[in-house]
Amino acid sequence: MVAYLLSKPNGSWKASMKVWVGLPAAAAVVVVFLIFAGVAALPAAMAAVVEHTFVVSQVNLTRLCKETLVTVVNGQLPGPAIEVTEGDSVVVHVVNRSPYNMTIHWHGVKQRLNCWADGVPMVTQCPILPGRSFTYRFNVAGQEGTLWWHAHVPCLRATLHGALIIRPRHSPYPFAPKPDREIPVVIGEWWDMDLAQLDRNTMDGFLVDVPTGSTINGKLGDLYSCSGAAQDGFVLEVEPGKTYLLRLMNAALFSEYYLKVAGHRMTVVASDANYVRPYTTDVVAIAPGETMDVLLPADAPPGRSYYMAALAIQAPEPDVQVPPTITRGIVQYRSSSSDVAVDGVVVPAADPAVVMPDMPDQHDTTISFHFHGNLSSLRRRHRVPPARADDHMLVTLSLGSVCRDGGRACARSDSDESIIVGTMNDVSFRAPTAAAMPLLEAHYYGRGDMAMAAAAGVELRALPDAPLRVFNFTDPAYIPYGPKEAPLEPTEKQTTVRRFRHGAVVEVVFQDTAVMQSDSNPMHLHGHDMFVLAHGLGNYDAARDVATYNLLDPPLKNTVVVPRLGWVAVRFVADNPGTWYIHCHFDFHLSMGMVAVFIVEDGSSADTYLPPPPADLPKCGSNKGGLYLPEEFYLQK
Structure with missing residues (x-):
């Protein structure tokens, strides 16, 4: 065997x-x-x-x-x-x-x-x-x-x-030209506070912490200084006429970013390890959890340097405003005609002033909306989504509040008596806190919700197929704390799961709401890729919006950006048995409970059901x- x-x-x-x-x-x-x-x-x-x-x-x-x-x-x-x-x-x-x-x-x-x-x-x-x-x-x-x-x-x-x-x-790569070099570029954040305390603050509804700065490959760059000296920054040395594949990743906790390189245009060729129809742009929008592969041709005038800048996006007022964070590295050309060798080492000639790109407005979220809307699968490699879905869900992504003492009656709207939480369909996820075993083991040995709950030592709550409350989800009047949003705040914390039979085609429409915030939401599904069928601004309307679905060449993604005060429709095949996290990749939303677990059941054949756990799996x-x-x-x- x-x-x-x-x-x-x-x-x-x-x-x-x-x-x-x-x-x-x-x-x-x-x-x-x-x-x-x-x-x-x-x-x-x-x-x-x-x-x-x-x-x-x-x-x-x-x-x-x-x-x-x-x-x-x-x-x-x-x-x-x-x-x-x-x-x-x-x-x-x-x-x-x-x-x-x-x-x-x-x-x-x-x-x-x-x-x-x-x-x-x-x-x-x-x-x-x-x-x-x-x-x-x-x-x-x-x-x-x-x-x-x-x-x-x-x-x-x-x-x-x-x-x-x-x-x-x-x-070979299904795009041209073949890159001469490949460079990982990780956008991140620098926090000079204790990250353990940051998480405790977030879980306690304390949402005013902000990063000290933004980074590219761990470096803050020359927009930040220490005792008057600029901080080290990321430097990419290029040669005229060559093409560079930038493997972009957003590892930031709190922000989607716009990335630009002065004097250059980039061609997006893949996202989330799936090839896309090449799309040329001067700005890339990338949310936490997302990856983008882009070709950068070194076709700008040589003999000088150009800034690569990354700017954090934030929702406009009346959302709470924080100081803007931006960082930059340098794309530096080597010009063989002007470089000189010193002891065998090539030293670039003195550059004129480094060119800074014209960055978008940090509040202009429509650029991200259109950027993500321009992504489609590469025809030569793409898979066609299933024509029909077996399960349909409308999932609202929102904030709410729970009483600090565990009761049902307390003051809301940013009161010390309540804690702000993140929700999916008006329920905030409660992580197992006294479990005898993780949910996956409980699922494997229990095989059924009641047995699973007993094995895990938690009470499971089925994630509703639709929000418990229906209102004008994207009305900006709900953003500020106050009398209008207060009736929508009360919620509950439960260990929310949704079970799917093996092979089921699942359609989920993620709907952003304006309750106490209007952020976008990068939703990440573990264990599966999702066909992104359509997205829009405002409230999803099936009678109108199903007609806009792209069933020919939609992009495949593991992290889908739900636009600010908008929606996105995805479809995936639940063919990978196990317990899979589905959550917002903003860490403050994750810690606050904008999470659920999708349980995919075993199939009927030997190669479609979950094998036993490894013998060395950690014990609680x-x-x-x-x-x-x-x-x-x-x-x-």
Whole structure:
């Protein structure tokens, strides 16, 4: 049987894992070991095993004349990039030397029949305790492009993240020209405060914390200074006539960004590891969780340098306003005619003033709306979405409030008696807090909502198919605290799940609301890609808007931007069994509860149901009396 599994190309052996479910646990471990050992021995033209060790620890980094203790992987910010070829298997040994419980999420990796490796605390696994380690094993069969990894611990992903790059195995890139060089570009934020405290503040409804600055590849850039000296910035050295593939990732906690390069236009060729019809633009809009692959031709006048700038977008008034954050790096040309060599090292000639791009207004969210609306799948590679859906959901994304004392009657509208929470269909997600096991294990062993709830030690609430309250969702009058929005605030916290049969075609319309805010919402679904059928401003109207659906070549995304005071319609096939997080990728919305869990049931055949958990899956508890640390305490030292 092992030989048969190893004979399957491109790592697709994982689809046959359930064949040996009946084996004793020890035998199953031996089979897994033999499979990975066999894959490692395959010819180079076939799948390989790419292995990394991630040591999570705390280091002091100095920014803006201040030393800050941050949590990083292998002492790096951003963390190490994982570079693989389609079909490879990935093995990452995570050693937790931090004081926090830890998980790592492989953002956008589909984890086909491998939900155990998805890395969501108390949803797919118990966290890795301080002083412990765990090895993630997964493959990247059938995926190409730019993804990323990050801690799935609230707010810690600000410093715990890195690129995950999957290159094609059997064919060249389906776009031209072929890039001469590939560069990961990670947009992030620098916080000079304790990120554990940031998460506690957010969970307590305290929403006035803002980042100290924005970063490109961990560098603040020359718009920031320390004792009068400009901070180091990202520098990309280019040669005239060559083409550069920028692998863009937004790892920021709080903001969507506009990115521009002065004097240049970029061509978007992929997003979320799915190829798109090439789209040329002078500005890229990228939200937290999203990735964009763009071609940058070095076709500007050489002999000078150009700023690459990233500007955080924020909703206009009457939303609460925060100081704008912007950062910039430099695209620096090497001009062979004017450069001189000093001791064998090429030194660029003195540049004239560096050119700064004309940035959009930070409040102009229509640029993002149109940018995302211009994305469509590459015809040569795209899959056609199912023509009809089996399940339909309208999901409102909103804020609400719960009473601080747990009761139902309290003062609202920013009162100290209540806590502001994030909601999906008027319910705020309550993470399991006294569970005997994570939801995935409870699902695997329980197989049914009642049995699952009993095994997990939580009460499950079905995520409603539609909002509990219907009103004019996008009326700006609901944004300020006050008498009009107050009746819409009261909500509840529940462990919300939605169950789908295997193979069901699911259509979800995400509807933004104006209750106490009007942010966009980057919604990320684990374990699946979504066809983005349409989006619009205002309130979704099925009678009108279904006619606008793109069923020919919609883009495939794992993170979908729901526009400010608007909606987006997506469709996906629930064919990957497990418990999958669906959440807003703004960390303040995530911590506040704009989350649910989609449960995909097993199929009817051996290669369509969830295999057993790995033998070394972390157990909940600690070395001291088995104390369970619930999610809200993950960041407490």
